Amino acid sequence: MAPSTEPTRPLRSDAQRNRELLLGAARELFAERGIDVAMADIARHAGVSNGTLYNRFPTRTDLIEAVFLDRLERIVDLAGQALAVADPWQGFASYLIGVCELQADDRGFNEVAARNLADSPAARNLRAAALTGVTELLTRGARAGVLRADVTVEDLAFVIWGISRTVEITAGTAPRAWRRHLALAMDGFRAEGAHPLPEPPLPPGGVHPAPPKEN
Amino acid sequence: MAPSTEPTRPLRSDAQRNRELLLGAARELFAERGIDVAMADIARHAGVSNGTLYNRFPTRTDLIEAVFLDRLERIVDLAGQALAVADPWQGFASYLIGVCELQADDRGFNEVAARNLADSPAARNLRAAALTGVTELLTRGARAGVLRADVTVEDLAFVIWGISRTVEITAGTAPRAWRRHLALAMDGFRAEGAHPLPEPPLPPGGVHPAPPKEN
């Protein structure tokens, strides 16, 4: 078969401009109000008709992926920078803190981090990249004896998910509370004082939260 | 002023029966589909008109409180039973496991545990009771040197909140995953290997998530 992405001729100039207006508006509204804002609001905020919005991004998911792809890149970066930190625990910590800061700064991203969104090929690649970086981070820490040896990358999801909830609840009233939550959670990842875990880790690749039919 | 709760004459017999039908239906649907089920569904499921539902429970919150009050009682019980366990760490663990089991078994309750719902006087009382029990649980553990001394009751909310997210995401695919998450989180509460926390605890009384205006 031919390369999966067909040449896909470039957008007309005005369409390209509108696309960027829409992405900007979505980025902003997602960050402020979460990823469930009314589509019409996004269009209006971009100064464009809803028809155009649906034209460029047929589904809300398309829009979400386009908006948050760069966050994934940022995460890959974070993993890289964390590996550059000499002290294995510090590296591990800096990675998690970095990711959680992204969550705390952007309500939309916080929501995306909780569900397991983003299935485009681009997203998959970035995720894979992050995965190898973080795996290395974990094994390095385990070898150094600072990180418990029985945790897998999938266990980090528990931290992300948990922080996402704390951010969600405390964002308005105690915007730094998540740092305490994170510190407590991280102490649970230390080799020092680790006790056996009662349950096997999640399967590699994480959990796909099944069709998101709300009811 | 007179005692805040007026004598409030008893319901007529049919009304009382309908009230119980409604509570039963709500309990069931909340547990299965979460606390956002359509009001009309609850009424229909109870075999009653929506008018009657609104008559008995003017707001969804009224219904939620009525449905979940007994869960709060259960939590007070759990705290008591936990204190009866000789080993302080085991007691602490049994309490948290008990609460999280409630969350895992009831989608609605899991959602309620995440937000900080329930403000009726009855709920307040029960919460206060649970609070003192759990506080005792914590100080006992700290005195025994098994629980870190720098945690407060409010820190337990981080665990509950976090588990609530994990349950939410993994309920369909890995229904026991939360036990692993909880074990990791609890290891972060051990005195053994505790590192100083970067942020003060949440204010006593916890966080009131502000008006729940969705957007």
Added chain:
DNA sequence: CAGGAACTTGACGATGCCGTCAACTAATAG
């Protein structure tokens, strides 16, 4: 057993969101 109060019913209007489409407008290739 009557009569009034308590309660129930279900249709209804209001609201808010989604996604579509026929008619219009603007970019670009030739």
Added chain:
DNA sequence: CTATTAGTTGACGGCATCGTCAAGTTCCTG
């Protein structure tokens, strides 16, 4: 400059939920 195709517009129909209310029914008191 024109033809043609790409892109835009915004009104519209559909859907789901909410909460109300006038009319009808059931309970209970005297």
